[in-house]
Amino acid sequence: MTKSHTQASSDPLRQIRWLTYMMFFMFAMTSDAVGMIIPELIKDFGLSMTQASAFHYAPMALIAFSGLFLGFLADSLGRKQTIMLGLLIFSASCFLFAVSSSFNFFLVLLCCIGLAIGLFKTGALALLGDISHSNEEHTKTMNKVEGFFGIGAIVGPALVGVLLVQNVSWTYLYIIAGVMCLILALLAWRADYPPVVKTTEKPASLATTMKMIKNSYALGFSMAIALYVATEVAIYVWMPTLLQDYTGSWPLLATYALTIFFILRAAGRFIAVWLLNRFSWQGVMTYLSLGIALCYVGTLIGGVDWAVGLLPLSGLFMSMVYPTLNSKGISCFPVQQHGAVAGVILFFTALSAALAPLLMGMISDYFGHVRYGFYLATGFAVILFLAMLFNYFRDPSASALEQNNVVTN
Numbered sequence: 001m002t003k004s005h006t007q008a009s010s011d012p013l014r015q016i017r018w019l020t021y022m023m024f025f026m027f028a029m030t031s032d033a034v035g036m037i038i039p040e041l042i043k044d045f046g047l048s049m050t051q052a053s054a055f056h057y058a059p060m061a062l063i064a065f066s067g068l069f070l071g072f073l074a075d076s077l078g079r080k081q082t083i084m085l086g087l088l089i090f091s092a093s094c095f096l097f098a099v100s101s102s103f104n105f106f107l108v109l110l111c112c113i114g115l116a117i118g119l120f121k122t123g124a125l126a127l128l129g130d131i132s133h134s135n136e137e138h139t140k141t142m143n144k145v146e147g148f149f150g151i152g153a154i155v156g157p158a159l160v161g162v163l164l165v166q167n168v169s170w171t172y173l174y175i176i177a178g179v180m181c182l183i184l185a186l187l188a189w190r191a192d193y194p195p196v197v198k199t200t201e202k203p204a205s206l207a208t209t210m211k212m213i214k215n216s217y218a219l220g221f222s223m224a225i226a227l228y229v230a231t232e233v234a235i236y237v238w239m240p241t242l243l244q245d246y247t248g249s250w251p252l253l254a255t256y257a258l259t260i261f262f263i264l265r266a267a268g269r270f271i272a273v274w275l276l277n278r279f280s281w282q283g284v285m286t287y288l289s290l291g292i293a294l295c296y297v298g299t300l301i302g303g304v305d306w307a308v309g310l311l312p313l314s315g316l317f318m319s320m321v322y323p324t325l326n327s328k329g330i331s332c333f334p335v336q337q338h339g340a341v342a343g344v345i346l347f348f349t350a351l352s353a354a355l356a357p358l359l360m361g362m363i364s365d366y367f368g369h370v371r372y373g374f375y376l377a378t379g380f381a382v383i384l385f386l387a388m389l390f391n392y393f394r395d396p397s398a399s400a401l402e403q404n405n406v407v408t409n
Contacts, residue, residue, distance in 0.1 A: 013131050015191055017141065019184060020124045021148040023087070026180050027117055028152030029159070030094075030173065031059070032262070035236060036160040037170050045103045056237070057354045058107055059114030064350035066118020071343015073119065074126040075336060080193040082339070083127070086120025087185040089113075094178030097171040109174075118346060125326070125342035129335040130194045135405050139281060139327040143272040146323035150266025154259065212337070212344050217400050221329030222348035224391075227384040228321050229349050230356035231292055231314075234377035235261055237357040239311050241370045246304045254308050261315035268319025281324055282392045289381075289388040291317035296378040303371070321384075322349075332400040356380070 034056050041052045074082045093112040100106070128145070132138035160170050212218045236258060246254040253260070275284050295314035299307040326345060333341045360373030391397075 013194070015187075016127070016131060016193060017144075019187055019191060020127065020145055022180070022184055023083075023120060023124055024145050024149040025152035025155075026177055026184065027121065028149040029156035030113065030177050031117075031156075032153035032236065033156035033160045033170075033173055035240070035258075036157045036164075037173075040164070040170055041103065047103070053358075054107055055110060057358070059110045059117070060350045060354040062111045062114030063118045063121075064347045064354070066115045067122055067343040067346030067350060069343075070115075070119060071122040071346065072340045074123040074339025074342065076339075078193075079123045079127040079130065079339075080188065080191075082123035083120045084185055084188050086116045086118070086123060087181050087188065088116075090116035090120065091178045091181035091185060094174040094181060097174040097178075106171075114350075118343070118350075122339055122342045122346055125330060125346075126335075126338035127193070128327075129330065129338040135328070135331045135401055136276065138331055139324055140273045140276055142323040142327035143269050143276070143320050146320075147266055147269035147272075150262060150269055150319070154262045154266060157259075157262075212340050215341075217332040217397055218329065218341050218344050220396070221325055221332070222345050224384065224387050225322060225325050225329070225345060226348045226352035227380050227387065228289075228318070228325065229352040230380040231296070231377055231384060232318055232322070233353050233357050234360060234374065234380075235311055235314065238360055238364075238370055238373055238377075239307070242304060242311075242374065243308060246308050248305050248308065250308055253312075257308060257312045260312040264312065264315035265319045268316045269323060272320035272324070275320065276324075281328065282388075282395055285321060285324060285388045286385075286392040288317045288319075288321055289385040292321070293378075293381040293385040296374065296381040299374060300371075300378055307374075328397060328401065331404060332397055334404055 038052045038055055041047055041055060045052075073085075077085075090113055093109045093116065096109055097106065124145075128138055128141055132141055156173065159176070160173055163170055163172055239261070240258055243254045243257055248254075272284075292314050295310040295317065298310045302310075326342075329345050330338050330341050356377075360370075360376055363376055364370045364373040366372075
């Protein structure tokens with residue numbers, strides 16, 4: 001099936017791209033700062049580690065729910081309306097952090113934030129297909145979007161650190177994010193979004209999403225992304241605990257290992273555009289996934305002395321895996337289904353982000369040390385490499401990507 005897009009002037013498209021970049025930046029500011037907030041929760045509310053970890057798992061579970069059961073709204077309700085709905089829920093939830101000091105109330109607000117993220121993220125991911133003129137451009141734009149997410153992942157924890165040093169509550173992070181989100185909602189309301197071409201097919205619905213789960217392309221890319229996410233969250237959830245045992249010659253590197261990881265991940269996503277202009281995405285995915293696997297295998301061989309350098313370095317290899325796989329998975333389908341497939345992929349992304357660290361923690365508790373959890377993460381990394389090796393030689397999505405390649409009038 002051939003798709004067409006209404007060619008908009010460059011200015012509106014540029015504005016919409018920047019709005020999308022800033023949405024992902026803001027999302028990362030809050031989601032990746034949770035690791036800095038959890039110790040404060042334990043201290044302020046007398047929580048156990050399991051109780052405090054709900055600040056990570058609860059929003060991820062709601063993101064997964066929202067992606068799976070509400071992702072179709074981006075196709076049926078519209079990209080703009082779905083994005084604005086998510087932004088407004090996100091903003092209102094952030095402002096409500098100022099009216100209570102109850103942990104349970106905070107948890108409810110985080111669930112609302114997770115629901116909102118699922119809405120505006122699926123809307124934004126579907127929108128990328130509307131403003132991209134080809135699958136290649138779609139993949140490059142996706143890497144730029146995730147690059148801004150990477151910057152937000154650096155800014156958020158740093159901002160929490162500054163607030164805590166100044167004896168200011170961490171809840172102000174959410175107030176700041178709420179103000180940003182309200183501004184983005186206003187700009188989104190004023191922006192002219194390109195229309196999605198209507199077809200004679202039935203309107204998108206929850207049934208569309210459920211049917212999508214059975215599709216081999218949606219399921220295959222979702223599984224590959226879930227494997228990647230499992231290797232990534234192992235770093236920013238459990239690496240600081242692993243490096244507590246470090247007593248070697250690079251104590252400063254151990255102290256800032258997580259920051260270095262985030263910086264390399266963000267920088268690599270901008271370098272990805274250069275790589276994709278010169279090499280096939282299948283080959284790049286193979287070599288980068290090999291780099292991730294070697295970093296994990298090296299950690300198992302060399303222990304914490306090697307982990308202090310290898311695990312932060314893995315951020316450079318991880319940088320473009322998620323956005324590229326996400327883009328290719330979405331691009332296997334017509335633009336009219338991008339919201340539904342983005343929701344399916346987001347469901348598996350969030351589910352993996354919630355379950356993988358939990359399984360690592362359970363294994364570490366059972367065997368008595370966090371390093372045993374990294375055996376599981378290494379297994380995920382090796383399987384991801386084998387999947388990318390299969391993709392390189394067999395290229396199973398080639399026909400779907402060619403059939404649904406975006407063309408302009």
